Amino acid sequence: MSAIVAEGLTKHFGEVRAVNGIDIEIARGAIFGFLGANGSGKTTTIRMLTTLLKPTAGSARVEGLDIVAEARAVRRRIGVALQEAGLDDLQTGRELLTLQGRLFGMPGAQVRRRVRDLLEIVDLAGAADRAVGGYSGGMKRRLDLAAALIHWPSVLFLDEPTTGLDPASREAVWRYVNQLCAEDGITVFLTTQYLEEADRLAHDLAIIDEGRVIARGSPADLKATIGTDVVTVRVGGPAEALDRAAEAAAAVPAVERVQRADGAAVVYVPNGARAVARIVLALDEAGVEVGDVSIAQPSLDDVFLQATGRHLRAGEMPADGGAA
Amino acid sequence: MRTAATVWHLTRRSLREAVRQPAQEAGNIIIPLFFLAVLVGAIGPIAGDSFGVDNFMGFQVPVAILSAAANISVSAGLGTITDIQRGYFDKLLLTPAPRSAIVLGRIAADGVRTLAITALIVVVGIAFGSGFDAGPGGVAVLLLGSFGFGMGYSGINAAIALRTGSPQAAAAGGLFFFPLIFLSTAFAPKEVYAGWLEALATANPITYILEAQRSLIIDGWDGLDLLWGGLATLGFGAVSFTLTFLALRWRTS
């Protein structure tokens, strides 16, 4: 049985088509990445799958249970950490986790043990009896994660779990997600706008754009669909220069495809290292002012670019850890 | 069973929240007591001669109790809105707990808070000469009634909070209390009112709740007054809970 199956899952808010017919099937025990830019429909999809929002059309099952007809049973099996850590400033971390456990029907002694263990795991034991209002952003994220795990869920939903975290905290979340999946066999459904996060963490990936899945597969398979290296040539001068550059590059032997994006010609060619000299020469002959040139293996951004004609803009993780 | 346990855990959470905001709780207590003192100071001396109420303190204690209930419920409505805005309400909805019980937890806490403030107001009233004719048993009945009214009134603000999610709307919801209390027998027996006001006061359930509480304080046991007061409290609660559950259904669909 698959952990999650969605068929034609759709949510419209009046005129806004937030999610527009999503079909996905996610194997048990996998880390599934849902990659998309701001406003692409990631959160709306998660809110439907976690029973917080009723679909306009389509259906979905989580652990074989219908998200509308069997919503209560679905909630017993899933843990959810939403994009904005939903916490209560006036309770202490321990009180908040304890209440959450009790609402899942866990008996008192069991809740006490579980809360103690989780507080250790997310490194909040020292702050457990302080009011949540005084926690830092990173501490709130970790408390939220602990709250999502209180009842040993079999499917964990994480909506942008590392947005706004510093690199060390981000690594910690990645490590922890990997551990949950490897040791406890939990299925993880995780959204992100970071290419690197999707690449490093997800076993299986869907790229979402304007409420639709535009690419699907493992990161390696997706990148393999590009089939070539990617030579990116920055072009100076007027916009018209970029058109000339693209034309000239396309005429170079072995070049399969050229795409224009953000003042650069993106050239798809096998064996980029060998082709780069010929490309630069051709552009020079066409009278184009050539700026930076780079050769790379295809990235998920190239997959995104190929499908949409745009870069995944928010895709660069802030090196200093500030929110993008 | 799950419902009772959920209500219990969330009632405790809301009471903890109230205790941790002592300034807000103090406001809920002080404002009704202030009005009580001013009204009794201004009108008390002439109340006996003008409209035959000799024990004006006893006459006004129930008004203070009802205003305290209204204040408490506005602050609880704001609490619900904070939960919604912070996303904590979603976290509660993500548990398998019955959703109506999640809302009832806070409403029950309002009942408890109203009960506690009522006890305080009764003590202050007695200290300043209201007496309590029905004795300790009467105090118990009054506390029980105020618990019920506190819950019923809380439903109104819970409904506004769930339907709007807006702090402005919640604050405006507090104004709802003014017509309810002014168009009742809050300040004088309705016999001295103008005809139109007397008709409105007769139709207003608050009148019967006030009269039942007054009967316990001033006259001792009066079965009929208590019966009407109890029915009015139940009716009021039935309407407000219906609104609450409609608002909850709207929010979660």
Ligand SMILES: Nc1ncnc2c1ncn2[C@@H]1O[C@H](COP(=O)(O)OP(=O)(O)OP(=O)(O)O)[C@@H](O)[C@H]1O
């Ligand atoms: N309650 C709502 N009412 C109206 N429109 C909404 C609502 N929720 C989401 N939308 C719209 O639906 C679209 C998808 O939003 P969603 O929050 O799912 O995107 P997202 O991929 O999670 O974006 P982000 O990366 O910014 O979190 C957006 O255009 C958003 O404005």
Ligand SMILES: [Mg+2]
């Ligand atoms: Mg989102």
